[in-house]
Amino acid sequence: MLTADGVLGCMLGRKIADGASGEIFEALDEATGQTVAVKILHPRHHGKKAEIRRLFTEGSFGLRLRHHDHIVRTLRMGDVAGVPYVVMERVPGRSLREILRERRLHDGELLRLTVAMAKALQHMHDLGIYHKDIKPDNIMIDFALGSIKLLDFGFAETRLKASLPFFGRTLEGSPAYMAPELLTDRRASPATDIYSLGCTLYEAATGSVPFPGLSDGEIMAKQTDLKLRPSPIVEVNREVSFLTQKIVLTALEKKISFRYRSADEIWLELARHPSVQYGYVSL
Template identity: 35%
Template sequence: MKLLEPGTEIDGFRVGDCLHAGGMAHIYRVSFSAPGREGGFAMAMKVPRMTSSDGAETILSFEVEHQMLQVLCGPHVPRFVAAGDLARLPYLVMEYVEGRVLQSWLDDAVESRLRPDPGDIARLGAALAVAVHSLHSQNAVHLDLKPANVMVRHDGQVVLLDFGLSWHAHYPDLLAEEMRAAAGSPAWMAPEQVVGVRGDPRSDIFAIGVILYELATGELPFGEPQTSGGLRQRLWMDPPPPRRLRPELPAWLQEIILRCLEPEAAKRYPSAAHVAFDLTHPEQVKLSERSARTGPTPWRVHFKRWIKAAGMQYRPSPLPAESITEVPIVMVAVPWRDTTDATLYSLRQAVDRSLGQQAGARLACVTVVPPGGDTTGNETNVVRMQRERLRQWAQGLNLDGHQVSLHVLEGRDTAHALLDYARANRVSLIVVGAATHGLQLQRLMATVPIRVAMEAPCTVMLVKQALPYERLGTTAD
């Protein structure tokens, strides 16, 4: 299909300049042609290529993206406007996202020969993981994450582009039905995609790892294989550790990257929210042998994986939204002062019950202190003491198989600080002690637990304080 001329009118849209002429589609600026009609945001029109040399995947991708854009919502995907008739002129009109494509960050790094700072990599990676988590929460998996499909807005928020290879749990998978070859971009494709499994959200986590690896080192972890044999190597091969290529990288960043790139999906992060959490709190990352690895993986390990991969039957995880709830981030609000043993004990019991029901759940222990420190004005001393209190409180928990992190926040409004933390870290459950004030007082003044319960973005568990020996004493009487 030849390029559309600027000024062409199609179904009430006026075509502007061509923004991109790619191998699969052309993208144009568009506006409403009717005078006085405003859309409220800039728009772009995507027209698939349909020449005699283009394969059927072009039309399939168009149909998939049309299907996906109509059902996805939120700030991390372009807003859908309209679509054209496939028999006459197929097109998609959507929001034109202002910002910078992540690929340009990589191109600038190559040109300047300066790699991004680990802090910048963590911020970009966390924003990307948040966008991917939003997608998975809607039961969709992108399956073609790469720097060219990631737009970074001027405020740092990430918008995902190009859903032509994506998968949605509630709609037919046209690509799986009509294509036999693995669908995706070879450099970023997860091992399970190579063998034809679609719909596993952990495939997107693998792609996040590839992007982080490239940002950190300037290299692709598995190169750009052109054959099926080259693609299959990632079923058992590890890439060179990032710190082997760039020794100054921090251990926590290598830990995160290599965990995302595990050949077996079950060994990766259980959800993109967990990736975002570690990238946002690098000081809390639990280091394993991955973080110190600098040499190649022993051939015996690769051989065992090769044997295992030869007979492995990959199975996708449950529905993305369900898999997220199975591995939640649990936040417990521990008072920083004026608390009783009964409250601390009851909170610990409630957290143990919550973690015991959620294998792989992550626990964030949070306390909020007022700014300015203690009576001496020493903020550092207060933070240090409160972290130690949280550590001692957490020692009584059964944390087998769970990661735990400690967070001391500053804020004059305790409820506001807790709610901000929960939203920023995609918390699934908040455990907080119930107010000890009477109901009459709570009707006049909203307590911290009541405010948290009313405004929280997730489930809240209000815990009533009780000590076991008090109950025993009552029984004995």
């Protein structure tokens, strides 16, 4: 079992999160003296090839994407006796999921979140990488410090892999945040990440995903029903401006032809927002 501090080059401290695939510990990097986070494959997954591959994928993509203000910085990765680990920066704040357990976001916070995630996605997509698992659990926020960061690249894939035929490919991710075309033909694109962002922003504004259900099957049926639309945001949160709602709902369009196709298109909308034009939120 991988727990020896010296193996990682870190002095492990308290556990700060317990995710689906790994345990995350706060740690002291003995080489730099910095406080870091160390993600170690959960003991229940030892020997499971899919989970081992997922954590290796997260680390390898994290290293490629580490030079961006809105993506968690991966410092190094490795394994001991086949058990992988990833060492990352210790990100301040809480996950968006934790915040949403207490309250919804107001308009200014939604805009800051949209700006940060659009920047992160554009960087990823420019490098030919699709995240495929954007949701509140994978976004860390500290509004006071201006820190908003995307993390967890365990389901990410390259543009080349995404272009391959879908036959036999496993569906990975969270159905409540998946684009219809990802559920039907398994092919990712910039637009599929934008749809997931739309689901996340909708939940941040309303406290609920746009298409809830009691089972994955029910949720997937709603996601792929092109005639079904989410309830208006204003019915739940009247503080969200008209243009912010338009950005969220356009990202949530089920037909790709009506949805933002790239983060650049989101920028064009954001640039017209009064909060941006008057300097309350910067791009």
